Each structure stands twice: as C-alpha cells, then as structure tokens.
Amino acid sequence: MPSPMVDDAREIKEENPFESMMSRFDRAAQLLDLDPDLYAVMRVPNRELKVYIPVRMDSGRIQVFEGFRVQHNFARGPAKGGIRYAPDVTLDEVRALAAWMTWKCAVVNVPFGGAKGGIVCDPQQMSQGELERLTRRYTAELIDIIGPEKDVPAPDMNTNEQTMAWVMDTYSMHARHTVTAIVTGKPVELGGSAGRREATGRGLLFVINEAIKRFKMTPPQTRVVVQGAGNVGGTAARLLYEAGYKVVAISDIHGGIYNPNGLNIPDALEYLRQTRSFEDYPEAEQVTNQELLELDCDVLAPCATENQITSHNADRLKCKVLAEGANGPTTAAADSILHEKGVFVIPDILANAGGVTVSYFEWVQDRMGYFWREDVVNQRLQEVMVASFNDVCRYAERHKVDTRTAAYMLAIDRVAYDTRMRGFYA
Template identity: 45%
Template sequence: MNSAFYSGPVFAMARQQFVDVSDYLEIQPDERDRLLYPKRAIAVSCPIHRDNGETAVFQGFRVQHHLTLGPTKGGTRFSPTLEIGEVAALAVWMSWKCALAGLPYGGAKGGVAVDPFALSRREMEALSRRYMQEMIPFVGSHIDVMAPDMGTNEQVMAWFMDTYSMYKGSTVNEIVTGKPVFAGGTAGRREATGRGVVHLIGRAMEHLRIEPAGATAIVQGFGNVGAVAAACLVERGVRVTGISDHTIAYFDPKGFDVAAAQAHVAETGVLRGFADYAAIDPQQLLCQRCDVLIPAAVECVITEDNAARLECRILAEAANGPTTPGADKIIAESGTDIFVIPDILCNAGGVIVSYFEWVQGLQRVFWDEAEVVERLYRVLDRSFEQVIRRAERDCVTNRNSALAIGVDKVRAAKASRGLFP
C-alpha cells in the first residue's frame, strides 16, 4: 500500500513499532498492511465566526482504524500542530490498547488543528459543535464513540453530545464518553488515566521490590493525567521531585507540595510562577535521578538523544508514544534495567473507564465511584500480568509483549470474520 498519505514522525514511529512486533509474531507480509493501515480517514473544514466578526476555518480530522471487534473508540484533541499522520498513529495505538485490555472496540482518534488557548469560551463552543456536526455522518454509539484528549475536556464532550442529540431528536448519552457526571458521565472518569498509571506503578514496584514510601518521581506534563498521577503518588508516600508543563519545568530533590501546585494551576491556568526557584531546562528534567519517570505530555520526548541519560528505575508512559523506537533500543541494550510500563498498558485507564461509561449509558444503569475504580483495577491487573508473563516467557521487552497481545487479538478477529471488517 502507498503509505505517503500517513506521513510524519509520529506515524513513522507507530509503523516501526508494528514492524518490530510483526517480525516477532512472524506475521506474513501480505497480512501486515491490513492490520496496520486505517479503515477510514476523514478530513473536514470547520468554519466559525470569531468574536471580532471574522470567519475562521479550522481543519478537522477523524481516523477509524478498524471495526472488527466493535465500534471504534478514541479521543478528540485540539492542538495547533495536529495532522493526519499523528491522528492515524494515535488511532492505531488505541486499537492495540483496547485489544490488550479486552475491550470490544477498534481504535479511533480525531481532532482539530487549533490552539485551544487562543479561543474564547464562545469560540470553543462554536468550534466544538461545528466539528461534531461535520462528524455526524461518520459516528454513532455503535460506530465511533468520541472522548476527550489533549486540549478538550468534559465541557467539550457535553457540547458534542448535545449537538449530536439535537440532530437525532433525543438525548444520546452514549455517543461520547468523558462527559460531566450530571450530563450522563460516570464517576471517576476524569481521574481514571492518572489513577491507572499509579496503580500500575504500584504493581511494577511490587515486581521490583521497591517500597513506595521514600521513593521519588518526576512527572513531565502536569495536565489532567500528570496532576492526578502526582497526587496519587503522594498518597502512596512517593516524593514528587520534578513537575513540568508547556510553560516551565521544576526540579527539587526535597519534593513539591503537589496539592499547592494543583491549586496554582487551577488559579492561573499554568505551572509557571509556582516555584521559579527550582526552574530547570525541560530536557534536563527527564534525565534527573528518580525511581519513577512519568512522561505525561506529548509524543517523542524520549529519543536517541536522551535515552542513555535516563536515571529512573521505572518508566511509566502516561502519554501516547513518548518513547521513540530508537530510544527503546538504547534502553533495552543499555544494561540500566529500566522497567518500562508501555503506553498502551500504562495509560489505558481512561479508555477502560470510558468503556464503563458507554456501557452505563447504553443500559441507563450507573455505578458509584468505588465500583468504577474496583473494576478499573481488575482490568489493569489482568493486563499487567499478561504482559509480564509473555515478556518473561519469550524474552522480549514489555512493549513488544503488550503490542503482541493486542495485535494478536485483532489479527485473530480479522481472520475469523473474513476480509470485509
């Protein structure tokens, strides 16, 4: 297949990971394109009226990787650098993530190329509603279910749901997940990814015989996922010595008051100004000594340039695709014995609880937060144990083990159903 349509470094990374795991699984060449390349890619124009009276047009995308196991599922991000290759890569990773967790979904991803911080609330609502309006022919509660991602939130999901529901003529809760609880969302969804990250860090610490009390952690990316993860680590006795966002990075071996940092971000919108005495170059933050390093921001932050300088014991990938294949190779061959919790396992808490929200919406029966969290941890424990067993059995990396489990499930489903789905 001519792959020029899906270009860019992020898709190249997803493709290389797939090639590596396909070699390990001995997948035949004529099977590979069908497993890797998306079933459907949509590009739309989203015109809105700006507050100054001008008309602006933003480019929107949605990629649906496969529909073999059920509807597609994936987030919607608003980012100024968003392009189709990145969206496709995120959809592919979501497929393997859902399959690893045993969810009845294919992967999807979407979004708009826009800086959400440059929009007023009214403009944000106009763009959110226009994007969903353009997507209506391609989505549905049994076709493709959206969720929040970088640059979007519960409010955007509520606007999505309302726009779709107005078109249908009745409330359709299950068309999106990550909604406010009072608009049909589920308790615990906002915290799910961060909680899941820390639960898996706890499992890794048990595996490596590291005591949480007195351990240290660095969180790169103090957004929803990173901030929740940092707070949950503190609850377990871990000292958070490094935090960062897109405006500033801080490092202090004595640790930070995470609750105070969260309050500062809630008030100002950014981390800058919280602890400027501890400012450090963002690239250097990743290379400071710690027990746990959590990249929770964007793709491709751990590369061939810095992988050999990592000084962590556990690398917990809360972001999608934070580690390049070249960096993976350096980590695996470095002899530093870094325990990687790969992204499709580490940040799966969000999509798992999104699945719970979808099921509750379909059934109109809702669970309390304790039940949601218990079910979340049960799924994560099962996935963690499968990944560790396979990695040890076949002497492969945790990443290839996790990817192999996901790819194998999708491959088997496609083989059983035939050519069309």
Template identity: 50%
Template sequence: MIIPELDHPTLHLAMAQFDLAAEAMNLDPRFRERLKTPQRSLMVALPIRMDNGNVKMFMGYRVQHDSARGPSKGGVRYHPDVNLGEVAALAMWMTWKTALAGLPYGGAKGGISVDPNQLSQSELERLTRRYVAEIFPLMGPDKDIPATDIGTNQQIMAWMMDTYSQQVGFSVPGSVTGKPLSIGGSLGREEATGRGVVDVTLEALHYKGIKIHDTTAVIQGFGNVGSHTARILHEAGARVIGVSDVTGGLYNQAGLNIDDIFQQHKFGIPIAEMKVGDHLTNEELLTLDCTVLIPAALSEQITVKNASHLRCQILTEAANGPTTLEADEILHDRNVFIIPDILANSGGVIVSYFEWVQDVQRFFWNEGDIRQRLQEIITSAFHRSLLFSREKKTTMRLAALMSGIDQVAQAHAVRGLYP
C-alpha cells in the first residue's frame, strides 16, 4: 500500500495563509516553524472484516497540530479523498479557529479514507470501533476530543464514545462531542455550525447596511452545515435563491421553498431530483447574482478560474478552505467582503466546547442558553476581527488568522520550551 504524503493542495493553502499572516504580524521566528509543524501525526492501518467475510484494508489518520492552550479538538472525516496532508491542514485551521474564538483548546483533525455510503451499518460500526482502538493512546477528554465532520454523525460518535469507554472501563461522555442526547450530547449541536454561519452573516449585513429582507442568499452544499444554514437564514427573513448538493443545484429568483427542500433532503432525495426550482450545476450556482454566497461544501471551490465571475457582496466561508489565495486577491480587488472560514464555521467547535463542559460538569443547559452563548462568542470574534482589520488596514482573513496565531504564540512564549 502506498503511504499518503503530506504533499496536498489543502495543506499548501493552509501553510501559505500562515506564512502571509506570520509575515504581516512580524511573528517571532522561534515560533514560525513550530506552528507550521503538527505536534503529533498518526497513521493507522484498519483491516476490517466485511459482511461477505473478506478482509478489506482502510487507512485512518489523527493529527494533533498544537496543544499549548489545552487539549486538542477536531472532527473525524469519512471521505474517499481523506489523506494525511488534508488532515494536517484541517488540524492547523482548527488551532487558529479555537484560539480566535477564545476556547481553551488546540487544533486536531482525523479521518478515514472511505466512502461511508458504500458500507453497511455493521461494517461502518466495525470500522469506527477499530479506528478508535488504534488512536486510543492519543484520545481522552483531557488530551484529544474527536467530533463529527463530513461523513460522520451522532451514531458514529456514539460508537466512538462507547469504544473509548470500554477501553478505560467506565463511561466517559466527554471523550467525544456530537453525541446523541441520551449519552451526554448537547442541545443545539447538530445545527451549531449553520447557526454560527448565520450569526456572523447577519453581523456582516448590518455592517454593510443591508436589511435582511433585502438579502438574497446562495448556498453551495446541503449537508449538515449547508442545510441548517439555509433553513435558519430563511427563517431570519433572507430569500434563499440557490442551493446545491453533490448532485447539482436548484435556483429560483423569487426564493426557494427551503422547508420543502430541507424535508426532502432529510429523507435522502438528492437535490438534482427535486422539482422545486430550475436546475443548474454547482459551477453555475457559484456565479449567481446574490447578496451572500455561502460555500458549505469542500475546499478550494473558489479559484482563479471563477473568482472574477462571482456576483456576491458578501462571501461567508462555511466550508474549510473554500477559497484559494489567488481567488482571495481577486475578490479583495472587487470589494467582496469575506468572512473567513476559521471565523464563519466556528459555531460547531464552540457548541462542541459547550457539550464538553456540560459532560465534565454533569450539568446540562437549555437550548436557549446555548444559542445565546454561541451568538455572544462568535459575534464577539467577528467584531474583534473586523476592528483589527480596519485598524491594520488588512483583510478579514488576515485579521482573523493573526488574532488566532497570536494567541497560540503567546501560550508557547509563556510556557517556554521543554526540556
């Protein structure tokens, strides 16, 4: 088997963003190489007995980028394209994200190179439990706390929590987040990332002087993040005119029936098969004329090839790394207001933090408290980044990155170097 390498475009993007921010903030050279290098990287071979009796090999990964500010935190992704380079990039972004939000965490990420839709439920369970058994030495509520990501859900988190608990001999709800409520999950966790995306988008609209009822929105991706973003934005009064999933997109200038689309998608009907608007491709969707464009799918969707064709005033990055550096420059020159990913999609890790706190304290909050605390933290991070960007005359992306990186560098400075 060929071992995946770190040479991955998403990691190149994360490194390049860091270099730009480090140069702009004149970061102490002592910290530059340290903060670009993951603290720990683990690759695990996962031989799984399939339902037909054959044994199939999968590759799993867990990267802990930094733990200077606390235990590392990050999702586990099940996707065919997962490899070590992508996971390392996502772990780095998670470090800046948690620091920007003021959470006492470092960044981590994990994943398995697999298409979960091609596995039976029993095969998926065996794969999940074997993965946790292999990364067990790195896991723990005070060491590294996995969560949901693309291709994983509450049930997978329940298997992870159970497997970890079996290893230690007692129930440890705080070992993972994104669990079902019955075993220590938190109210509001499923919609948290989407709700956070809407919170910062509303702040950006207010900053730009645009009323919500005059707002049109286009959302690429209709998974957990995109679907809840569309629903909550629609409920807030925006007109959602375009949505898409991997099969294609739907468009209606008068506004789509988001409730209908949400329910159909919940029952497994792909957007390309729905009859509630005009069909178009994901590429066409990105260039629709709208107030707010929200990429909520995979990385590097907005590139030098299509950036000049975007027709939005605000770009809210619900996905991780959806915009390349070259596209960033084009959009900046065109005065597109970008809410960067480490800010825009931090609602998930913020409510994951709430879940972890509730598990550790054995005291659970109501949903109203969770929504209020999420809004307070993420809008505060938005305004700090906005103020910083205006004072330093830089972009929102660089402002957010510099703020997060500075927090981590300060932690390393005061802790010193051991031994």
C-alpha cells in the first residue's frame, strides 16, 4: 500500500495544471504520430518572462510583486491570452494556461497563438489606486513583447474592463498614439466589442445546445448544475435559464443552492449581488461546492477554477454531459474515469472558447475601425461554436477517441500544419 507521502506526491502532480495539459498533449501527439521535431518545438513555450514589479502602496511604502507573461506559440498569428491577479498564481499555472490558449484558438480556428499573464497579488486587499499603479508598471515591463501584431492581452481572473483600459492607455502613451487593438475585453466606449462580456457564457450555451441533441433532449427536459456565479457561470446560468433549461443548482466560492424543481436564476443572482452570498437563499437548500458537483443532473457546467473534478470524485458524478466553462476544471487523471462512465465531455478548449472568439472579433473591429451590432457578434459567435463542436465530434468519431482527445488532436494538427508549412528559420 502506498505511503501517505507517495499519495500526496501523486495528488500534487495530478493537480499541477501544466502536468495535466502536457499529458493530454502527449497522448494526442502520439495518436497523431506527430513528427518528433514538431513535437519538440510545440511542447515548449516560445518565451517566458518573469518580472519584479515595484509599486508604491497607499501607505507610501514600496512593495515588490512577482509577475509573469508566457507566450506559448506564434505559428498561427499573434499570441493571445488573459492576465490574472491572484495570490496563488504560479509560473506552472501560467505556462499551462498559455498552452491551453494555443489549443483553444486552434480548435475554433481563430488565427492566434496562445499566451497568458499573471501577477502574484491579492486584489481584494488592494485599493483601486494600487491596482492601477501595479497594472501600469506591469504593462511597462511587457512593452517590448506585447502589441497588436505580437501579443494581445485580455481580462482573466480578478481583472476586468478597467484593467484593460489601464493597459491600453499605458501602451498608447509609450506608442505616442492611441492603440485600441493592444488588448481585448475593453469597455465598448474605448473600442471594446458588443457582446464580449457575455461571450464565454454564451458560447457555453451554444455547445450545450448541440450536445443535448445527441441525447435527443430539449432544454425544458434538461437539468443543469452550474458551479460558479461569476462572469462565466452567472452569465451561462442566466442564458440557460432564458433558453428554457431547468437550472437546478448554482454556487459561488462559498457554497451553492439546489432546488430539484429548478431555480429562478435572475432572482438568485440578484440575491447574490445584494448579499454577496447564496447563504440563506429562501427558495433552495444549501449545498457545498463538492456536493454540487455530485448532484443528479443532465448537464454539469464547472465554471469556477481548475482541478474541481479529480480521480477522487470523478466516479461520483451523475451528469450525462460535462461542459467545462472553466479552464482546466478536470484533471487528466479523471479523464479515463469519465470516459468509462460514458460522460460526454465538452472540453474546456472548446466549451469556453466563446471568449477568445469574440476577443478575436474585437481585435478585428479595432484594426479596421468599424464595429458590429451585438446581434451580428452573437450570430457569428454561434456559427463558430457550432462549427467547432461538429469538427471535434467528427474528429472523435473518425479517430475513435473521446472528445477531449479529439479536441487536442484537431488543435495540434492545425498548429503542426502551420508550423511545418512555415518551416524553421535558422
């Protein structure tokens, strides 16, 4: 019997996002019989930058923050990826997320490579002024490696439209002219795209719509559990509710609520907005985030954070469809368990690609100085998400693999083709 120390080591490895990403990449590359030279190039990032950011705090003292930017791949176009602020950001996490962005862009056939950034900080303990000074200095540190043709940042965990406006302004001051295409996820008034804020949640709705057709179900028959009530989870829950789905549970970081007859999602989200918690919500029973994942449902949509479904709880899931709104909510070690249970997985690199798709639309609109109506944005998003869902399903059927492996294979195949055609400059 393994010792507790060995078990702990396995768990740490299982929940390392870079290890999960690489194990899936390796499996897909092997099934594709990827050329060893291409494998050697594609498995590593193009560039990793680590910076130390001195910021004058409101107290007058200087505090030095650690920041990262990883640019994984440029074969298909400029790098693209968000910036997250969190106390537990690590280089491994940022490295994994950058690679995920490469595969995500390739799955939906958007001409970007992958990147990601992060700063180790606790934004809940910082003032608006401190966050602005942190953002501007971080942008200045990245100034030589970002740009509309190089690397286009976006919001991520604990960053938002205001953060992107600061990045855009700082970059524009250095460029000596306004450069709206340097970031996406900006306010509409500063060159942002209509529909961008809801894009990830809306994209999730579109692929869930396609997935339930495979089970000959309709929205009113479909019970949905959503983990997370932020921009992705809250938006997805509301849009699913408006589309006629029976959303039976939803949660935030503190815990969730469950009503087997269905929740009034607009009412529940308004309660959360007012009280900052689902605690004591009168129309449902309380559940923990762990209990929520194991509720009986047709569609489970983890839209919170990484490593929620692991080898320890995957066998207790009771959903037919797992729609991954978050990045990396399922560890690689859980994949085989879900496959054996017959769970239909819409993998994160497809399910939550609505955000990067509309980010691409925003970048295009900024570069041509002409902006689309929201209904046009949503229609084009639907076309991309439905086509990409069908591409992945066809790939899975043709190669006789699960949908996650198919999504990775499709993405790697596309990036490998472009890399091979471009050749290696030496």
